[in-house]
Amino acid sequence: MEKEVYSLCFMCSVRCPIKVTVKDGEVTFIEGNPKVAGIEGSLCPRGSAGTALLYDDQRLKHPLIRTGPRGSGQWRKASWDEALDYVADKLKGIIDEHGGHSVVLGERTQLATHVSKTFLKAIGSPNHFTHDAICKGSVNTACRSLFGYTDAQMSMDYANTKHIVLYGRNLFEAIEVKAVNNMMKGLERGAKMTYIDPRVTITATKAHKYFMIRPGTDLAFNYALIHVILKERLYDAEYVNKWVLGLQELQDFITPYTPQWAEKETGIPAQAIIDLAREVSRDKPSVIFHFGYRGANHTNEIYMRRSIMILNALMGSVEAKGGFFFKKGPGEVGRKPAQKLTEQKFKKIKVPRFDKVGTPDFPLPDPNHGVGQMLPFAILNEDPYPIKALIAFRFDPIMSIPDTNLMKKALEKLDLVVCIDINMSDIAWYSDVVLPESTYLERTDCVQQANGLKPQMFLRRQAVEPRYDTREGAIILKQIAERIGVGEYFPYESMEDLVRWQLEPTGFKLEDFDAKGFVAYSKDQIFWDRLNGLKLKTPSGKIEFKSSLLEEAGFESFPAYEPMPSPPEGHFRLVVGRNALHTHVSTQNNPYLNELCPENVLWINDKKAAELGIKDGDIVEVTSSKGSGKIKAFVTDLIHPEAVFMLHGFGHESKLAERSYGKGLSDSVLQENVSDMIGGSPGLHETFVKVQAV
Numbered sequence: 001m002e003k004e005v006y007s008l009c010f011m012c013s014v015r016c017p018i019k020v021t022v023k024d025g026e027v028t029f030i031e032g033n034p035k036v037a038g039i040e041g042s043l044c045p046r047g048s049a050g051t052a053l054l055y056d057d058q059r060l061k062h063p064l065i066r067t068g069p070r071g072s073g074q075w076r077k078a079s080w081d082e083a084l085d086y087v088a089d090k091l092k093g094i095i096d097e098h099g100g101h102s103v104v105l106g107e108r109t110q111l112a113t114h115v116s117k118t119f120l121k122a123i124g125s126p127n128h129f130t131h132d133a134i135c136k137g138s139v140n141t142a143c144r145s146l147f148g149y150t151d152a153q154m155s156m157d158y159a160n161t162k163h164i165v166l167y168g169r170n171l172f173e174a175i176e177v178k179a180v181n182n183m184m185k186g187l188e189r190g191a192k193m194t195y196i197d198p199r200v201t202i203t204a205t206k207a208h209k210y211f212m213i214r215p216g217t218d219l220a221f222n223y224a225l226i227h228v229i230l231k232e233r234l235y236d237a238e239y240v241n242k243w244v245l246g247l248q249e250l251q252d253f254i255t256p257y258t259p260q261w262a263e264k265e266t267g268i269p270a271q272a273i274i275d276l277a278r279e280v281s282r283d284k285p286s287v288i289f290h291f292g293y294r295g296a297n298h299t300n301e302i303y304m305r306r307s308i309m310i311l312n313a314l315m316g317s318v319e320a321k322g323g324f325f326f327k328k329g330p331g332e333v334g335r336k337p338a339q340k341l342t343e344q345k346f347k348k349i350k351v352p353r354f355d356k357v358g359t360p361d362f363p364l365p366d367p368n369h370g371v372g373q374m375l376p377f378a379i380l381n382e383d384p385y386p387i388k389a390l391i392a393f394r395f396d397p398i399m400s401i402p403d404t405n406l407m408k409k410a411l412e413k414l415d416l417v418v419c420i421d422i423n424m425s426d427i428a429w430y431s432d433v434v435l436p437e438s439t440y441l442e443r444t445d446c447v448q449q450a451n452g453l454k455p456q457m458f459l460r461r462q463a464v465e466p467r468y469d470t471r472e473g474a475i476i477l478k479q480i481a482e483r484i485g486v487g488e489y490f491p492y493e494s495m496e497d498l499v500r501w502q503l504e505p506t507g508f509k510l511e512d513f514d515a516k517g518f519v520a521y522s523k524d525q526i527f528w529d530r531l532n533g534l535k536l537k538t539p540s541g542k543i544e545f546k547s548s549l550l551e552e553a554g555f556e557s558f559p560a561y562e563p564m565p566s567p568p569e570g571h572f573r574l575v576v577g578r579n580a581l582h583t584h585v586s587t588q589n590n591p592y593l594n595e596l597c598p599e600n601v602l603w604i605n606d607k608k609a610a611e612l613g614i615k616d617g618d619i620v621e622v623t624s625s626k627g628s629g630k631i632k633a634f635v636t637d638l639i640h641p642e643a644v645f646m647l648h649g650f651g652h653e654s655k656l657a658e659r660s661y662g663k664g665l666s667d668s669v670l671q672e673n674v675s676d677m678i679g680g681s682p683g684l685h686e687t688f689v690k691v692q693a694v
Contacts, residue, residue: 006033006517008448008460010440011046011053012583013109013131015448016177017517018047020441020463027051027441027464035516038159038178045581047177049592053439054467056591058658059423060436061468070411071430073655078433080471080479087433088483090416091123094388095484100124101351102386106372107131107393108584111446111460112474114340115490115498116393119477121346122486126353127387129370131395131584138679139295140366142305145547145557146313148537150366151291153327155452158182160322162283163192165276167218167308168297169290170201174578176293186322192283194276196221198575199603199645200638209276215573215643216298216564216685217266222307223561224262224273227254229314234281236316243534244313246546246557253558265563267640284315285530286322294577295681302679303559306547313543319530326535327451328526330506335521338447338457338502344489354378354387357680363553365680373401373673373682376410389416393473394437398426399585399649402671402682403626420473423589429654438470444495446474447502450518453525457506459499459513474498555678571688572604572644574624576667585649588660599664600647601634604691609635612691619694624687627669630694644691 005020009030017033030050032039053059063083068074078086094102100123105116109130120128132140136151143151158164159182171183187193187206195207198215213221229235230251240247259270280287289311295301309318317323330337355374356362365371375397379387390397390411401407411417411430419431428434437443445460471479478490492498500510508519528534538544547557567573581597582588602620614620616635621628622644629651639645650664667684674683 005461005463006513007463008440008445008458008517009043009047009050010110010460011050011587014176015111015458016043016047017458018043019517022463025464027054032177033517036518038181040181042177042181044175044177045596046583046587046593049587049590050441052590052592053422054441054464056589058589058656059439059468060421060428060434060470062436063469064434066432070417070432071653073429075434080469083433083435084476084479084483087416087418087435088480091389091480092484094415095123098386098388099351101127101349102388103127103391104129104354104375104387104389105391105393106375106395106397108395109369110394110473111448114342114446115474115477118341118344118489119481121342121349122481122489123484124347124349126349126351127370129355129372129375131372131400132369133365133371133680134296134373134400134682136293136295136681137365137369137371138301138676138681139291139305140369141364141679142295142302142309143291144366145302145306145549146309146538146543146545147318149326153451154324155327156288156290156324157322158288159185159189160286161186161191161288162286162322163194163280164288164290165194165280166196166203166207166290167292168197168577169292170197170203170577172203172206173201173580174293175580192279198640198643199577201577211268211272212640214265214267214564215575215640219300219304219307220257220262220265220561220564221268221273222304222311223254223257224259224270225277225311226250226307226314227257228259228274228277229281229311230254232278234277235314236284239285239316239530240314242531243536243543245540245542245544250310250545250558257561281315285317285320287315287317288312288323289315297683297685298564299674299676299683299686300562301676301681301683305679310545313545316530318543319528319534321527325453325527328453328455329449329451330455330521332455332526333522335507336505337449339505340502341489352384354384356384362677364549364555364678371675371680372397373675375401376403376406376673379410379413380406388414389418390414391418391420392427392431393420394422394586396425396427396585398430399652399666399668401673402668402684403673404666404669405627406673420476423586424654424656425585426652426654429656435476436468436470437473437476438466442466442470443472444499445472447499453527454523455521456518457508458518461513461517550678567642567688571690572608573642573685574667574670574687574689575643575645575685576648577645579647582647582649585652588649588652588663589657591659594659598659599632600650601632602665602691603634603636603639603645605639605641606635606637608641609633612693614691614693620691621694622665622670622689622691624670624672624689626672626687629665629669631665644689
């Protein structure tokens with residue numbers, strides 16, 4: 001018997017709509033949902049490898065309890081009751097002695113995140129964090145400082161843009177299917193693409209203009225663009241006069257930052273900067289200066305991301321066709337969104353977060369996501385209080401938080417480490433208890449509220465029965481909650497129960513998703529009137545170049561530019577990124593994807609390599625102030641001489657993930673754990689490394 005199930009992929013965090021073909025209880029084919037505009041059957045390599053995840057004999061099959069030292073790989077199989085009882089007993093003891101706030105839960109943002117947050121609220125802990133801050137916390141803060149909206153509440157009209165400028169946003173390798181398809185439509189219609197990056201990526205090869213910028217100097221480049229646009233009055237005057245607060249202050253600030261000044265800092269000719277400003281301005285307002293997906297490079301990251309959005313505002317491209325738009329929710333058409341468990345009443349939590357977000361020490365990052373890279377410092381320093389337990393929900397702090405050795409040291413200080421995951425990740429390898437989650441093909445999940453130009457809802461539906469003794473994450477947390485006496489906050493027995501409860505205020509039923517996998521609140525795109533109808537959430541109701549969010553917290557809106565230092569003699573700036581075949585640290589052991597890309601390599605400039613006696617394919621040792629490791633060299637002229645580059649996510653230590661174990665080098669081993677202390681992102685490109693032939 002054959003059936004088709006409309007669902008959502010979860011091979012990365014994008015959650016593309018999919019159609020799953022099932023025959024006799026087995027998944028035979030996965031494709032993009034052909035009924036969703038912009039997807040129309042498309043799937044990226046990771047999505048296509050979903051079947052390999054499902055049928056992988058190396059994935060977690062049953063609960064495990066550690067029997068030897070952490071990281072020793074000594075386990076015993078346990079029943080669910082035994083494993084859950086073990087976790088609950090340990091947690092209850094920790095909570096009774098140290099308080100609920102001594103428990104931290106970190107996860108990769110997902111549809112059931114409201115369940116995770118509810119779990120912590122129920123035990124009295126403020127300490128939930130997601131991977132978002134580690135990826136793009138400063139982008140979030142930058143957008144809020146200008147518009148009052150987060151970056152997640154904004155998006156781009158790729159298909160209708162006339163010119164897009166990308167700053168290391170490697171769109172055609174860090175693939176988001178709908179965005180890529182729409183961008184291709186835009187290019188086919190004549191849109192221009194400018195790409196800025198120290199490395200020639202696949203996206204760079206598709207661009208009309210590519211600039212090999214000196215690493216870390218994007219802010220200088222943008223200041224020079226703004227200088228030209230204001231000096232030559234290339235901006236959208238009507239739009240700016242209506243909606244912008246702080247234009248004169250920006251004008252006064254930007255005067256010294258000329259293209260000639262920027263040429264010395266960036267290595268990009270002054271005339272090229274002038275030409276780009278003029279060219280993009282001719283296409284306003286249908287232009288996009290892309291604020292980036294991963295905005296976690298330097299300790300001044302918030303100002304670099306603010307400069308990008310200032311450029312968009314000067315072009316009048318915010319809420320313009322072919323530019324940026326604010327995502328519209330069901331409230332725009334008089335409807336209600338799906339409800340979440342976090343909307344219940346909880347006892348007030350009076351202690352600060354472990355990362356001090358929301359306190360005078362760290363006032364501006366988004367507490368909805370927290371700042372995960374502060375975790376090892378909070379544990380080791382017991383500041384603001386002792387942390388005793390960590391629940392890692394498909395998030396791996398060992399490989400995702402800079403300075404692996406520091407994170408391992410922090411883990412040793414904890415009384416309990418619990419991992420909920422699908423694969424034997426490195427954090428699972430270092431955990432006390434491992435609780436296996438069912439894959440996205442084996443479970444129904446919480447509702448996806450998909451706001452945009454057309455507000456919609458999508459649903460992940462179970463396609464096949466679990467192959468092994470695994471459970472849904474939202475069920476696992478509920479069952480732990482029941483054992484520690486807070487089960488009343490989880491009023492469901494199954495995922496279908498939870499979804500039906502979520503849908504109660506929306507006017508939709510579970511069965512409404514059967515035909516297409518989604519439901520729509522509106523048939524028509526909703527753009528606000530860009531000249532008279534913007535609904536900005538800043539205190540002034542304006543786009544705040546001079547930011548009340550920053551200024552009231554004691555930070556400048558326009559700080560003087562600090563030159564980006566070049567690496568010391570014999571060193572390079574470590575730059576990291578993605579490709580089309582892997583998602584962060586989670587897919588390297590996937591049978592299909594591992595075969596295509598089994599390990600990372602170190603990109604190094606050919607002239608610099610020759611000086612060091614390094615040839616293409618040589619094994620080199622890379623050393624920083626935090627760690628070292630060995631990796632193959634890829635010698636090329638396609639990277640700036642000051643930089644070396646490696647793909648993120650390799651160098652796994654978990655021996656039960658046999659395909660990825662020991663392959664390549666983890667960037668987290670090398671990186672210093674430093675942060676943008678205003679915006680919240682880590683500075684993943686702040687580390688200098690030494691490279692030498694082995």
